[in-house]
Amino acid sequence: MKKLLFLLLLSFSGFAQLKYGLVIHGGAGTILRENMSAEAEKAYRQKLDESLAAGYAILEQGGEATDAVIAAIQVMEQSELFNAAKGAVFTHEGRNEMDASIMRGDDLNAGAVAGVRHIKSPISAAKAVMEQSPHVLLSGAGAEEFATEQGLEMADTSYFFTERRWKSLQRAIEREKPELDHDDQKKAVEKSPKSSLIYSVPEDYKFGTVGCAALDKNGNLAAGTSTGGMTNKRWNRIGDSPIIGAGTYANNATCAVSSTGHGEYFIRSVVAYDISALMEYQSLSLKEASEKVVIKKLVERGGSGGIIAIDKDGNVSMPFNTKGMYRGFRLSNGEAKIAIYEEE
Ligand code: ASP
Numbered sequence: 332m333k334k335l336l337f338l339l340l341l342s343f344s345g346f347a348q349l350k351y352g353l354v355i356h357g358g359a360g361t362i363l364r365e366n367m368s369a370e371a372e373k374a375y376r377q378k379l380d381e382s383l384a385a386g387y388a389i390l391e392q393g394g395e396a397t398d399a400v401i402a403a404i405q406v407m408e409q410s411e412l413f414n415a416a417k418g419a420v421f422t423h424e425g426r427n428e429m430d431a432s433i434m435r436g437d438d439l440n441a442g443a444v445a446g447v448r449h450i451k452s453p454i455s456a457a458k459a460v461m462e463q464s465p466h467v468l469l470s471g472a473g474a475e476e477f478a479t480e481q482g483l484e485m486a487d488t489s490y491f492f493t494e495r496r497w498k499s500l501q502r503a504i505e506r507e508k509p510e511l512d513h514d515d516q517k518k519a520v521e522k523s524p525k526s527s528l529i530y531s532v533p534e535d536y537k538f539g540t541v542g543c544a545a546l547d548k549n550g551n552l553a554a555g556t557s558t559g560g561m562t563n564k565r566w567n568r569i570g571d572s573p574i575i576g577a578g579t580y581a582n583n584a585t586c587a588v589s590s591t592g593h594g595e596y597f598i599r600s601v602v603a604y605d606i607s608a609l610m611e612y613q614s615l616s617l618k619e620a621s622e623k624v625v626i627k628k629l630v631e632r633g634g635s636g637g638i639i640a641i642d643k644d645g646n647v648s649m650p651f652n653t654k655g656m657y658r659g660f661r662l663s664n665g666e667a668k669i670a671i672y673e674e675e
Contacts (some may be wrong), residue, residue, distance in 0.1 A: 350645035352662030360537030362655025396553035414539025419559025436552030436583035542589025554587035570594025576604035592636010
């Protein structure tokens with residue numbers, strides 16, 4: 332009898348721990364239903380679904396959270412719909428400079444690349460930095476040399492060219508001129524030495540960065556983020572996406588987080604780590620911690636964007652302070668969702 336009870340208890344506790352799943356984002360911003368064609372909406376939803384399926388398949392087979400994160404992100408990196416790898420935005424000089432990072436929650440190991448121009452899958456390079464180098468963050472030509480040595484697939488700059496992003500750059504450059512004369516903009520710059528006209532985010536800005544956070548069957552968490560950064564960025568600007576603690580964070584004791592939004596604010600607010608810290612030090616739930624950071628602290632500081640996160644128990648949170656965020660999750664208990672707009 333005792334043995335039976337023990338077995339029952341074991342299977343129940345085992346069952347509880349078995350919850351696994353993943354959550355993804357494809358960027359936040361002024362994403363409005365009225366501006367989206369039915370065709371475009373369908374394409375986004377399909378890609379998000381494909382990304383979730385790729386990551387979920389790995390988790391279902393007992394694979395590692397880091398591999399699920401890579402698989403989910405790579406689906407979006409290969410799509411022109413998102414601002415990562417293939418669909419990366421252009422810098423002021425007309426280049427694609429990509430950033431990515433990944434972190435695992437069991438040993439707090441992490442890897443990242445910044446300002447890379449020829450790596451087909453920047454997230455795979457981040458993973459290689461994490462696993463095959465003694466470093467956390469490699470940049471530019473050195474990061475590409477390392478990726479080549481690791482046998483990662485490289486691509487000509489033409490692979491990353493898309494007409495849509497090129498036009499966005501032209502529009503952004505055009506917009507800079509009238510903005511220079513805008514009184515409010517001038518005041519903002521005078522008030523804060525950190526703000527710069529080049530980083531002023533237009534009303535209709537969309538952050539198309541992609542990210543994933545996953546919890547595997549072994550209870551390990553991981554998160555990753557991949558981006559082309561911000562259209563019209565200059566001076567080898569690097570955003571929050573490759574910064575551990577800002578764009579990406581994972582800790583098995585708390586949660587795994589990936590951010591998207593106005594990177595400068597996310598770096599200064601150490602967004603991803605702040606969520607984990609609120610859980611660790613103030614025992615906030617994932618929902619409370621993530622909403623406090625994204626809906627309260629970031630908004631007060633003027634930082635627009637959102638995050639997706641999953642905690643050690645498989646709870647998911649996807650708060651954002653913009654009009655929309657491409658997002659979705661899939662959990663082993665059957666819960667799943669794909670959404671774009673605010674009201675969904
Ligand atoms: N966070 C990214 C950056 O600032 C942009 C984005 O999320 O789309 O580089």
